[in-house]
Amino acid sequence: MKTRAAQVLAKVLPGASVPVVDPGLAGRHEVGARIRAARKERQLTLQQVAQRSGLAVSTVSKAERGQIALSYEKVLQLGRALDIDMTRLFMPANARLAPDIAASPTVVKDRFDDVQRYETDQYEYSVLCGAFPGKKMQPLVALINAREAGDFSETIRHPGQEFVMVLSGRVRILFENGETVELGRHEAAYFDSGVGHVYVSLSRRPAEVISICC
Template identity: 35%
Template sequence: MTDQQHQDIYPSMTISTDQQTQKIAPIKLGERLKEIRTSLGLTLEEASQKTGLARSTLSKIENEQISPTFQAMQKLTNGLQINIPQLFAAPKQVNTTGRRDITRKEEGKAHPTSTYEHELLATQLTNKKMMPFKSLIRARDFDAYADWIRHDGEEFLLVLSGELTFFSEYYEPVNLSEGDSVYYDANMGHMLISVSEEDASIIWVTAS
């Protein structure tokens, strides 16, 4: 998309005052949608399942390649359980460098999926560069996934208990046990299954 096309879709607004004319940056719905999705700990595939919008459509919206129709926005708000004004809210600006967020044991925000049971951590902080969460790996078979999981950013996982198999698009599957870890590019297809008697438990950190 050219700069001119971007301006045509998202025109800037100006506010005139007695002293100065202040320019307000255009609202970027794609950027805002991605911020909401990542704050909920959702991959593009998971967001697609919740909203009924194709993964490719969500990716194009987030990358400002297309503008969502009103019908698409309704699907987004219903599937992500947010309201339309939240899509148009400007990202919160954080000016302090002294933030912190403590999450007590088992007090994270639960977010179960068909393959994982996530516990989102540090949910009080917005505009984070990292998204930490604990997960139980419920999936027991490669076929539990409709497709590879892919999303932007980099990811680190550390096995807390149990044993799992880490599948990735360009490498042979590898088994990981308690204390083992892996760091990888999240846009490379990946998925996990538990192979121990109990569901494997991991700490997961996604960085943008």
Template identity: 30%
Template sequence: MKNNGITDIYPSVAVAEQTENLSAESPVAIGRVLKSLRTEHNLTLEDASKKTGVAKSTLSKIENEQISPTFTILQKLASGLGIEIPQLFVAPKKPLTTGRRDITENHQGQSHLTTTYEHELLAVQLSGKKMMPYKSRVHARSFDDFGEWVRHDGEEFLIVLEGEIQLLTEFYKPRKLSTGDSAYYDANMGHLVISTSDEDALILWITTA
């Protein structure tokens, strides 16, 4: 039987208990796991060093399997990355390839007409998409055509395909964008687009679901 409080006195015992069920047949390279966790958190080596308190050079050596981390370093890594120590011993999962694909031929998207935009929804055969692509012919010419800001969850990217537009956003000055120009912004912020060219502009929008 285990003595009560032993894991408090000897932390390494706790790690051994938590990791005792890991497969001994497939030893995990901690460096590979650490690098995977770091990139998953979108951290550079310098960022990870600041979060964990482990020197950048030490992190690099661990990731390249040049040194093995001490228990103290494992504690710092787990604390800084917001994980439990045993997760450093679990091989990163390989991304699942779904093989999904959808092709939309020119002018063959699903039409959705509003008073301000003429949308052409793309890739409509795919359900559960993480982003929504669509082209829009911009009929609106002023804020008054909308009456209020457009707001919705997620983030949004647009690129001007034809003509010129003015991007109006709640916290920034209006910005004129021409063919080839693009913008990326928080869609929870009030935003809208109006045409400023003689012909109604055409833009490609990509919105996160």
């Protein structure tokens, strides 16, 4: 049975620009291997990537070995350091751009069931439309497993702005400046993502949201 997110997105994104695959869960080791391959391809050392990303060398090393799950913020930092769209780290290995759009596509369609999921202790998220090169926005669907601010070791922040709408359940967004906002099904918020923030689920089951970061 399709999730609520899949049902909603099927109306908005009815099709796929890549072969239909069974993406499953993008495990830590799989994503780590892709990070390492991207680094090696660019002939960068761990120290260079750490310096470019602002992350500790140990964090980059553990991520490559699949010993830790990276937050969205840290994936963005690594993506910038490696000059690669973070989405590519989550695309199935056998997914390829269609030949007729590979050079400079006008539009790329995606299907929620065809994208891999990445799981951290707090969230499980899927990044959409990775086939579009040089994206200015990062659309994703996430399940919010966290229940309180104490479930996070640090707040999440990344340059830009963020839009979120709740597909099911209820969430609270807590900001490091003390502000909070609660959202129910089909309620939305738009905020400065440079302010540290975390999402927690207030519903019995993990809340499901669609978010767009830029």
